[in-house]
Amino acid sequence: MSDITNPALADQGSKRIDWALAEMPVMRDLMQRLAEERPLDGLRLSGCLHITTETANLARTLKAAGADLVLCASNPLSTQDDVAAALVERHGIPVFARRGESTEVYYQHLRSALDHQPQITLDDGADLISELHKNRADLLPQMLGGTEETTTGVIRLRAMAADGALRVPVLAVNDAMTKHLFDNRYGTGQSALDGIIRATNILLAGKTFTVIGYGWCGRGVARRAAGHGAKIIVCEVEPLRALEAAMDGYRVMPLLEAARQSDFMLTVTGDKHVIDRAHLDVMKDGCVIANAGHFNVEINLEALQAMSRDKQQPREHVEEYVLADGRRIRLLAEGRLVNLAAAEGHPSAVMDMSFANQVLGVIHLTQQHGQLSPGVHSVPPEIDQEIARLKLAAMAIDIDTLTDVQQAYLASWQEGT
Numbered sequence: 001m002s003d004i005t006n007p008a009l010a011d012q013g014s015k016r017i018d019w020a021l022a023e024m025p026v027m028r029d030l031m032q033r034l035a036e037e038r039p040l041d042g043l044r045l046s047g048c049l050h051i052t053t054e055t056a057n058l059a060r061t062l063k064a065a066g067a068d069l070v071l072c073a074s075n076p077l078s079t080q081d082d083v084a085a086a087l088v089e090r091h092g093i094p095v096f097a098r099r100g101e102s103t104e105v106y107y108q109h110l111r112s113a114l115d116h117q118p119q120i121t122l123d124d125g126a127d128l129i130s131e132l133h134k135n136r137a138d139l140l141p142q143m144l145g146g147t148e149e150t151t152t153g154v155i156r157l158r159a160m161a162a163d164g165a166l167r168v169p170v171l172a173v174n175d176a177m178t179k180h181l182f183d184n185r186y187g188t189g190q191s192a193l194d195g196i197i198r199a200t201n202i203l204l205a206g207k208t209f210t211v212i213g214y215g216w217c218g219r220g221v222a223r224r225a226a227g228h229g230a231k232i233i234v235c236e237v238e239p240l241r242a243l244e245a246a247m248d249g250y251r252v253m254p255l256l257e258a259a260r261q262s263d264f265m266l267t268v269t270g271d272k273h274v275i276d277r278a279h280l281d282v283m284k285d286g287c288v289i290a291n292a293g294h295f296n297v298e299i300n301l302e303a304l305q306a307m308s309r310d311k312q313q314p315r316e317h318v319e320e321y322v323l324a325d326g327r328r329i330r331l332l333a334e335g336r337l338v339n340l341a342a343a344e345g346h347p348s349a350v351m352d353m354s355f356a357n358q359v360l361g362v363i364h365l366t367q368q369h370g371q372l373s374p375g376v377h378s379v380p381p382e383i384d385q386e387i388a389r390l391k392l393a394a395m396a397i398d399i400d401t402l403t404d405v406q407q408a409y410l411a412s413w414q415e416g417t
Contacts, residue, residue, distance in 0.1 A: 047071045051080060096113060126148055146171070169374055183353065187354075199315065222245070263288065267289075267292065280307060
């Protein structure tokens with residue numbers, strides 16, 4: 001049983017899924033190898049993920065490994081309906097996801113995914129495992145654990161652990177080196193700009209572009225916006241990140257000051273009301289605001305609506321709010337993830353590594369059942385190393401290895417000047 005928008009879109013979705021797989025050599029390797037080994041035979045999985053072409057290839061790999069899998073969306077605007085149709089109609093994987101679904105339907109789909117009685121959950125934002133703990137605690141005794149894909153989700157899970165609420169082990173896939181160094185930096189860097197450009201078709205060159213949050217996602221966005229010729233401002237609350245942004249050549253200033261001069265403002269923080277009423281009060285006429293953090297809380301949408309006397313939609317994915325003094329604030333993608341709502345999400349080549357971490361993380365949880373305590377755990381370094389080796393091989397890149405003498409030197413302390 002599934003709940004999707006249009007099964008007739010399956011052929012179109014299948015073509016796009018195969019197109020993405022061509023850029024995912026690590027997943028192709030895992031799909032072939034795990035289809036022979038079947039390490040997940042009969043294991044029940046529920047995934048709350050963005051239903052994209054890349055996620056489809058993750059699902060195909062998990063199914064090839066023997067898993068019994070269902071999927072639901074991790075964002076109401078991130079589902080690609082043709083992909084959902086292809087997963088159901090061509091690959092026999094139940095999907096509960098419709099692009100543009102209401103909040104009520106979104107949570108209904110979460111419940112449907114939990115009705116599968118998963119032994120392992122895969123999350124992108126921690127909504128599924130949070131719902132499990134709050135409303136389906138009866139499933140906890142059978143749980144082997146979960147995986148979490150995003151910075152926001154890991155933050156939520158660590159808060160759960162600190163409160164003593166997290167009762168299963170969860171792998172922080174986001175923190176794997178082969179995830180955040182590439183997916184967050186190169187994936188968000190490219191896809192967030194892709195969403196902004198598709199939505200607005202406004203030239204970035206010469207414009208002032210403010211990046212709010214200078215984590216790995218913010219670093220990627222700033223670098224690529226600068227490559228388009230934009231003048232970059234970075235706003236931060238962490239002094240070390242602010243210092244790094246300054247030494248990377250960007251202007252660093254308080255958000256209130258940046259709001260007065262920005263043509264574009266993008267939040268990439270994982271926090272709430274980052275762009276607030278005080279910032280909206282001083283923004284330039286025509287400023288474009290968007291969010292690339294997981295949830296649609298980074299921009300205070302209630303304040304924006306309350307301050308506005310009119311709203312219109314000049315383009316798809318653009319809502320233009322007219323404030324009382326006549327200034328126009330242009331909100332993209334309803335404040336949701338602009339790279340998924342207004343574009344197609346991360347390029348397949350970076351999701352290749354992120355989803356390889358998911359696959360190998362699920363296998364690790366099955367192998368370590370009973371050995372991992374409830375809480376947030378790191379992806380083992382050997383998984384990171386294996387994925388990096390596979391990716392290098394797919395790129396036809398050879399690297400050096402240490403000699404025995406070099407290994408012995410690094411393991412000793414006696415030899416000095």
